[in-house]
Amino acid sequence: MSVMDEQIARLRAAAEARIGAAADGATLEAARVALLGRRSELTQLLRGVKDLPEAERRVAGDALNRLKTDLAAGLAERERGLALAARPAGAVDLTLPGAPPVPLGSLHPLLVVLEEICDIFHSMGFTREEGPDVELDYYNFTALNFPDDHPARDSQDTFYVSDAVCLRTQTSPAQVRVMERRTPPLSCIVPGRVYRNEATDASHASEFFQIEGFSVDRDVSLADLRATVQQFVDVFFGAGRKIRFRPHYFPFTEPSVEVDMACASCGGSGCAVCGRTGWLEIMGAGMIHPNVFAAAGYAPDAYTGYAFGLGIDRIAMLRWGVDDIRLFYENDLRFLHQFRGAW
Amino acid sequence: MKISLDWLRDFVTWEGDAESLASLLTMAGINVEGREEFTIALPGVVVAHVRETARHPQADKLTLCQVWDGEQTLSVVCGAPNVRADQKVLLARPGAVLPGGAKIKVSRIRGVESQGMICSARELGLGGDEGGIMELPAAAPPGTAADALYGFRDQILDLEITPNRPDLLGHFGVAREIAALTGAMLTAPALWTPPKTSSERLEWSVEIESFADCPRYTAHLARGVKLGPAPDFMRNRLLAVGQRPINNVVDITNYVMLELGQPLHAFDRGKLSGTRLVVRRAGQEREFTALDGQTRHLDDDHLIIADSAGAVALAGIVGGSRSEVDASTQEVLLESAFFDPLVVRRGARKLGLVTDSSYRFEREADWNMVEKAAWRALHLLQQHAGARIVPDRVDRQNPDRESLPPIPLRIAQVNRLLGTEIETTEAVQLLQALDLTVVPLGQARNRKSGSANVMIEVPSFRRDLRAEVDLVEEIARLRGFDRLPTDPAARGARAVAPRALDKVRRRVRAHLSAVGYSEIVTSSFLAREDLERLGLADGDARRNCLSVRNARLEGETLLRTTLLPSLLRILRHNLNADLDCPLRLFQLNRVFWPGARGAVEPSRPQEDQLPAEPLFLQLAVAGRTESTPAGLPAGLWEVKGVVETLGGLIGWSLEARPGDSEPYGALGRQWRLEEAGSGPVGWAGELDGAVLAGFGIEAPVCVAEVDLTSLPAVLPSLAVRPFSRFPAVKRDLSLLVPDGVTFAELAAVIRERGGDCLESLELFDYYRGKGIPAGAAALGIRLKFRSAKGNLKGTTVDKSLALVTEELAARFGAQLRA
Numbered sequence A: 001m002s003v004m005d006e007q008i009a010r011l012r013a014a015a016e017a018r019i020g021a022a023a024d025g026a027t028l029e030a031a032r033v034a035l036l037g038r039r040s041e042l043t044q045l046l047r048g049v050k051d052l053p054e055a056e057r058r059v060a061g062d063a064l065n066r067l068k069t070d071l072a073a074g075l076a077e078r079e080r081g082l083a084l085a086a087r088p089a090g091a092v093d094l095t096l097p098g099a100p101p102v103p104l105g106s107l108h109p110l111l112v113v114l115e116e117i118c119d120i121f122h123s124m125g126f127t128r129e130e131g132p133d134v135e136l137d138y139y140n141f142t143a144l145n146f147p148d149d150h151p152a153r154d155s156q157d158t159f160y161v162s163d164a165v166c167l168r169t170q171t172s173p174a175q176v177r178v179m180e181r182r183t184p185p186l187s188c189i190v191p192g193r194v195y196r197n198e199a200t201d202a203s204h205a206s207e208f209f210q211i212e213g214f215s216v217d218r219d220v221s222l223a224d225l226r227a228t229v230q231q232f233v234d235v236f237f238g239a240g241r242k243i244r245f246r247p248h249y250f251p252f253t254e255p256s257v258e259v260d261m262a263c264a265s266c267g268g269s270g271c272a273v274c275g276r277t278g279w280l281e282i283m284g285a286g287m288i289h290p291n292v293f294a295a296a297g298y299a300p301d302a303y304t305g306y307a308f309g310l311g312i313d314r315i316a317m318l319r320w321g322v323d324d325i326r327l328f329y330e331n332d333l334r335f336l337h338q339f340r341g342a343w
Numbered sequence B: 001m002k003i004s005l006d007w008l009r010d011f012v013t014w015e016g017d018a019e020s021l022a023s024l025l026t027m028a029g030i031n032v033e034g035r036e037e038f039t040i041a042l043p044g045v046v047v048a049h050v051r052e053t054a055r056h057p058q059a060d061k062l063t064l065c066q067v068w069d070g071e072q073t074l075s076v077v078c079g080a081p082n083v084r085a086d087q088k089v090l091l092a093r094p095g096a097v098l099p100g101g102a103k104i105k106v107s108r109i110r111g112v113e114s115q116g117m118i119c120s121a122r123e124l125g126l127g128g129d130e131g132g133i134m135e136l137p138a139a140a141p142p143g144t145a146a147d148a149l150y151g152f153r154d155q156i157l158d159l160e161i162t163p164n165r166p167d168l169l170g171h172f173g174v175a176r177e178i179a180a181l182t183g184a185m186l187t188a189p190a191l192w193t194p195p196k197t198s199s200e201r202l203e204w205s206v207e208i209e210s211f212a213d214c215p216r217y218t219a220h221l222a223r224g225v226k227l228g229p230a231p232d233f234m235r236n237r238l239l240a241v242g243q244r245p246i247n248n249v250v251d252i253t254n255y256v257m258l259e260l261g262q263p264l265h266a267f268d269r270g271k272l273s274g275t276r277l278v279v280r281r282a283g284q285e286r287e288f289t290a291l292d293g294q295t296r297h298l299d300d301d302h303l304i305i306a307d308s309a310g311a312v313a314l315a316g317i318v319g320g321s322r323s324e325v326d327a328s329t330q331e332v333l334l335e336s337a338f339f340d341p342l343v344v345r346r347g348a349r350k351l352g353l354v355t356d357s358s359y360r361f362e363r364e365a366d367w368n369m370v371e372k373a374a375w376r377a378l379h380l381l382q383q384h385a386g387a388r389i390v391p392d393r394v395d396r397q398n399p400d401r402e403s404l405p406p407i408p409l410r411i412a413q414v415n416r417l418l419g420t421e422i423e424t425t426e427a428v429q430l431l432q433a434l435d436l437t438v439v440p441l442g443q444a445r446n447r448k449s450g451s452a453n454v455m456i457e458v459p460s461f462r463r464d465l466r467a468e469v470d471l472v473e474e475i476a477r478l479r480g481f482d483r484l485p486t487d488p489a490a491r492g493a494r495a496v497a498p499r500a501l502d503k504v505r506r507r508v509r510a511h512l513s514a515v516g517y518s519e520i521v522t523s524s525f526l527a528r529e530d531l532e533r534l535g536l537a538d539g540d541a542r543r544n545c546l547s548v549r550n551a552r553l554e555g556e557t558l559l560r561t562t563l564l565p566s567l568l569r570i571l572r573h574n575l576n577a578d579l580d581c582p583l584r585l586f587q588l589n590r591v592f593w594p595g596a597r598g599a600v601e602p603s604r605p606q607e608d609q610l611p612a613e614p615l616f617l618q619l620a621v622a623g624r625t626e627s628t629p630a631g632l633p634a635g636l637w638e639v640k641g642v643v644e645t646l647g648g649l650i651g652w653s654l655e656a657r658p659g660d661s662e663p664y665g666a667l668g669r670q671w672r673l674e675e676a677g678s679g680p681v682g683w684a685g686e687l688d689g690a691v692l693a694g695f696g697i698e699a700p701v702c703v704a705e706v707d708l709t710s711l712p713a714v715l716p717s718l719a720v721r722p723f724s725r726f727p728a729v730k731r732d733l734s735l736l737v738p739d740g741v742t743f744a745e746l747a748a749v750i751r752e753r754g755g756d757c758l759e760s761l762e763l764f765d766y767y768r769g770k771g772i773p774a775g776a777a778a779l780g781i782r783l784k785f786r787s788a789k790g791n792l793k794g795t796t797v798d799k800s801l802a803l804v805t806e807e808l809a810a811r812f813g814a815q816l817r818a
């Protein structure tokens, strides 16, 4: 046995005795400093290894390091022992998971978005209305200034129940239904399910959700629409998102626009999310066409108004990065439960 | 519609590249759906001279050719029937890659080596196969790269043209729009008319049966036509915008349509009978063979062009095969017309046919382009088909056609709609850029000008502009929507109250999601088999579904009268996904009940054809679960309990009446839910195992559903009651109850006999089985007594309890357990 071996054996015995004797946390901490601290004998010995003859260096280094590891383990074990001894009677493992009284349910993401949008417009004075899913062709098209047999009808593949009855292709028919019943000023929001006789794919569903909004008064202008849309975007998507109006064509509004919002993913420089345009289309809108007012029985020029329509599915996809619209309708709980925090 | 930038540059120049043009058009309301580069590049393809030909030793239909490519003689096997010696052809050398992606390499064809391929036009992406390989002029020098002769590079924009803008369905129209948007100079296509050198007559007459169907029809004659391929520039442009070149005559009509937006039709004059064309409804004619060779069925909605032997074209839709232009054609009768948009649309719809021509006519052609387009095509026929144009022509038009009156424009209305402060002069300048003209008010005074500031006259190609509001849109569009004021004076916001139904909906959703239910959104459609699987009786009203008559997908075409099938489909999906049971789902969705719609005000005549659309709440627990109280199927009590709790929160007074009312419910495990004053409003129960099996579900499923629209949509008017602060005294009753006695009966007696101080009673245990006599169940019921006046004495409570137990024993034979 070399001198070093003897020294290590002595050190180990003394250290183990000291650790075993520590009766509380403070004493144990003091032992830790004395045994493993910078000034401890062990540390000094480790420093001295480099000065040993080359033949002894490795053996001595290994032995000293083994001692260091063992002492650290001994200290930890003693610490656990002390903690266990100090535990009150009937103590429990406080790292066990919490146990809520009932499991968590979830709200459907589409309806979360729908309700939130309705709330925002509600706060701006819009009342909520409803229209039927099964609608007269008259309200879905004719009253909205879609002439019979006009190519504009082609853009919306329609489910027909009979010549006169179809499934609404948009929530816009509520415009005329509401206006027939009420006189301005009126500001309404109409959420609902709409139907298109189309094949489904990652971005098209044959049943989906829209929100129609409209505001009618003596002098409502396109500038009012812009201000309202900007307020909505500020609240829903966050302040400072730029919007732009892009001319478009809808039979029931004139002027008609599509509203684009600056893409948040790329900040406007173009990316896959926005189809490299820097903009995301969020709604169609415009000034209500005089023919629509006429269908509602309003006198010519008596009122002006704007209307807009948002696709809920698309907005929900944008908000949560959902890349396939069919996920919303598959209702797989592994998908739905990711929205437990959404309300 | 695909637009070639090369083609556009014939008419307008603009600053910037394709991308800036795309954004200019986008911001003008013309969506750019795609951008692509079109190239014809033929690396490795050269002009070659076929020096000798010999029959392939192994195959009759193959020819062995010795071909000089300017550098060497190659041995090539060719399968085309038209290959012959001393011919100039295009040769793809080994290493060449053809537009389809095919790589050419040295190969053995039926045992003979072929060092390349002699190509057809189709193989090179240069057009169709005209009987085999492409033949070049004899003067073409061998070795010349095909790229030098046929290479072409163009940029293509794919535009989405909205149905109100048929004027943009041609390159010239798009150029005109660009000029209006940018102020650039517009170069109109050269207007050519044939020199009136001869007095040669057309010798054709045209008769129009109804000017309503066909307000204008022109016919011109080109003689001495030499059929062949169209010139390269034309073929390239057609290819670039996705049109397959056919021959010079057909290509020229297509080219002019894509350039000017006016569809044309070329008849082979030699194949027409008689000397008179009639534009009329199909009448007795029932069959028509179109250019595509298909025979179509006609009815009297179809407008046709007929010669003395019958239909030769479906007006504005497609030509007939009988008068098709082909290799034998020498004279072409060229039609340029204006057909009624509705007539063309209905005719095309009935045939399920949309052609480039019908697409344009149904959006309305440009009256003034009818003749210009004809002259343009005739000029091209003269230049590129060697035709001689007969200066005489037929131009029949409706003498009573009304021109649209000028549109009065009130600048105040412009600013009212836009929220702007635009001056009349600015508005007028913007409109003039679109070729709209200002009619002096003095001249228009006799018309209805009202309070107009100016009267605006619209050119023939912008018939979509019909009213003042259309002009307002053009002003806003050209001025730019970015210049709208962004912060108009705030309108007085009106406080609005939520509707009661919306509050109920909100409460229901919040509560159910908080107690573990997940909301689903399901399809409104179901299939006929679904109704069978539910076992609905023949007379069940829910079998009476509206159905969609033109669904794209077969199967689920009925509008649902019940939410159950959709729920079960979603349950099956999730039960198959190895999730932790039980699954708890709920939905709030509409069902559709034909003929049940109440009166609607104001009512349109057809309103009674619409169904009632009640909003149903449905909740379900599926899969095995720990049962509470012990011994009973937990899901059953859970759905009942949840509905009762919800009812209490919302203010319904729901009563669950036991009774097997539904065929899909398990026997003895159903309730009808009734609301005082509203009658039956829903159902709760366990679903029958066989019904579930029909939907592919093995696990037990319990369901509750209520019709929210039949319940009073009022939230409870809460009024605070005083409550006792004195301590309560609790007593547990442990009863042995004979079968047949219901808990409801027991509870009624306990309440009756328990006295004024009985505050509540609660079932805390229910047990049958070991240790309990057959024909009885053990019930644990906890009673809580409390007085409003003071501390209750135990002895007082025990007296009440004694009364209760006596009565229970006397009335039901229910015994206290030891």
Ligand SMILES: [Zn+2]
Binding pocket: A263, A264, A265, A266, A267, A268, A269, A270, A271, A272, A273, A274, A275, A276, A277, A278, A279
């Ligand atoms: Zn982006």
